[in-house]
Amino acid sequence: MTERKPPGVPFESWVDKQIRDAERRGEFDQLPGAGRPLPPEIESSYDELWWVRRKMAREGLSVLPPALALRKEAEDALAAAYAAPSERLVRKIVTDVNVKLRDMMFKPPPGPPLGMKPYDVETVVREWRERRAAAEGTRAE
Numbered sequence: 001m002t003e004r005k006p007p008g009v010p011f012e013s014w015v016d017k018q019i020r021d022a023e024r025r026g027e028f029d030q031l032p033g034a035g036r037p038l039p040p041e042i043e044s045s046y047d048e049l050w051w052v053r054r055k056m057a058r059e060g061l062s063v064l065p066p067a068l069a070l071r072k073e074a075e076d077a078l079a080a081a082y083a084a085p086s087e088r089l090v091r092k093i094v095t096d097v098n099v100k101l102r103d104m105m106f107k108p109p110p111g112p113p114l115g116m117k118p119y120d121v122e123t124v125v126r127e128w129r130e131r132r133a134a135a136e137g138t139r140a141e
Contacts, residue, residue, distance in 0.1 A: 065111030070104055073097065074116055081124055082131055090128045094121045 005014045022028060047053070056062065064072065077097035081090045098118035105114065 066109040067104065067111050067114040070100055070114060071116055074101060074119075078119065078124065082128055084128070087125055087128070090125055091121055094119050094124050 028034075074097050077093050081093040084090045084093060098121070101114070101116060101118045105117070108114065
């Protein structure tokens with residue numbers, strides 16, 4: 001479709017003719033998604049970033065404010081600490097996330113407040129020991 005619109009021909013009829021000619025040549029027959037319904041996000045109200053949202057969902061990405069991202073990271077770190085195979089690793093995981101929590105407490109970013117304080121390493125280690133002992137006790141039964 002490299003030809004130009006001839007002068008004096010209304011734009012709409014020229015475009016319609018180009019589309020009809022392409023249909024006759026079969027240029028629309030093998031398009032991806034042909035015959036399938038439009039995805040729901042396209043059918044709903046217009047969102048100019050729909051393609052960004054779809055790409056992020058496909059890639060498993062999310063964008064959270066820094067405080068919420070750190071809160072999620074801290075919760076994941078606590079779960080990882082409880083599942084750690086050694087006390088040394090529990091201490092390392094909790095200490096590493098505490099550094100990030102303290103940094104954000106003293107230099108808060110824009111957005112919602114963090115609403116968390118650093119974990120008490122000794123409390124987490126004690127809970128880890130209790131959980132480990134309970135899990136070993138249920139295996140022995």
